[in-house]
Amino acid sequence: MTTRHWTSPEDVIESLRRKWNSGRYLAAAAQGHPFEPISVPLKGPTSTDVNRHYSKALEWAQSWAAHHHPHMRIQTKTIGGHNNTPTNTIPIRIWVDTLHQLVTLLQTTAEADLFHALHAATATSDPALTAWMAAHPMKVLKAAPHWQRLIDTVAWFRNHIAAPVYLRQIDVPGVDTKFIEAHQGILGELLDHSLPADRIHREAPKNDLAARYGLLSKPSYVRLRHLDDPPGPYSELTVRTTELTTAPPGTHTVIVLENEITYLSLP
Template identity: 65%
Template sequence: MTVRACLPSDGHTPHLRKRDPTFGLGIASHPMKVLQAHAHWQRVVDTVCWIRDHVTNPIYLRQIDIPGVDTKFIETNKGLLSEILDVVLPASRINADAPRTDFAARYGFLSKPVYVRLRYLADQPGPFSELIVRADELTAQPSGVRRVFVLENEITYLSLPPVPNAIAILGSGYAATLLRHLPWLADVDLRYWGDIDTHGFAILSQVRRHFPHTRSLLMDRSTLLTHKSHWGEEKTQTIETPDHLTPDESELERDLRMGTYQPRLRLEQERIPISTVERALAGP
């Protein structure tokens, strides 16, 4: 196989003509992977060189402009690309804390934004009762908001009754990942409401790791036992051990895991009557 390091494939990118001696180190370190990629090796080379030579403002991978190279090609070959880039690029161009699997974060590309979907439960400040906002733009506490309820289930999120000075945030199973982008949550009354199952308590623990003052809502033994007719089954329990639960929450989580009441017991939040939800929201 002929290796043409950093030579342009179409003659229109002269800035790539300069050969890079570090390229040989990357190749020598992974000879079998290089051989396996022989059919598209030149595109791998061109991609590495393009990334090496474009030290500009952060862009998305979609904006890499190389003939025959698109985001699917990069995603398919990110393992080999990462191993060579780690040798070719200076340390200042590599985020060593990011794994190779997160190609964009590791090499300074923009990642898909995190979006927050929120709903005003009363006292909306403008014409919209519900908004979807980029998390990196929601840097300040919304005016007048003193209470925040985080829920996982969409229809429950949509049907919450009015609560003064409060918003609801839809977690959709990723509450912990989502909320860590909103540091102002440390200054509000933050309540998390998930299913009463091992996954629900795992997410509660993750949220509380970032915001220790988080209180759970309707995730207690009394709520579970009062709604026995609505019990269901958690298909697969999480293996995660939640470290940030209160003693009562930890005890209930252990009972769920041990099958104290029934194997893989689960009470989904949307099965709890709205009258019970209204009473809980009216409390302190």
């Protein structure tokens, strides 16, 4: 093993940060599970490496001195002592024993405090959402600046059981169409978690909030031209597709076209 393969403190921090970014530790805390100490093995010099590269091995071992890493517990072992070789103690594994040590080490205390504050506040205002939050803490943190408006919007959907309205008519302070469109991904997840099964049209995609959760959708229209001469009081009409179930009175032939210019160029 060459010196470049020996595990550095920076390697361990990177490994711990990947674990943190998965959200597993905040999720466990929110679900009431005790913190399980984290173990990260260290790749270090062998007895042969120590004999051949003593100064580099010593420098590596000193980089793992306990006083440099107050938030880690460093496990060591003794190598050498065979065939008249000297014995040396080297670190082989680090442990992070508490959540406090982890967030201090990674400088994520503010993230942890923010998530716990949002989780506690939501447990009071809308407890139905806390299980989803506990399962997706990093999504909650990403949405933290807008969290209150998101849960207010979910509450509006849950409580609105009157006649369907358009998306623009959602009556939540600070929530408009642009807000909903910008956060439709997380809103879809929250609504799927929160709404009764009979309020969710699961055949509709999650990014189509209107169709999936029973709002009115913008109607589609068909343009009509009357090709007789004279055409009557209007040269063109536009009607809702849902209302065009039969041909207009007096019409015997209908030409259906997709291309607009072709439609306009008919004599």
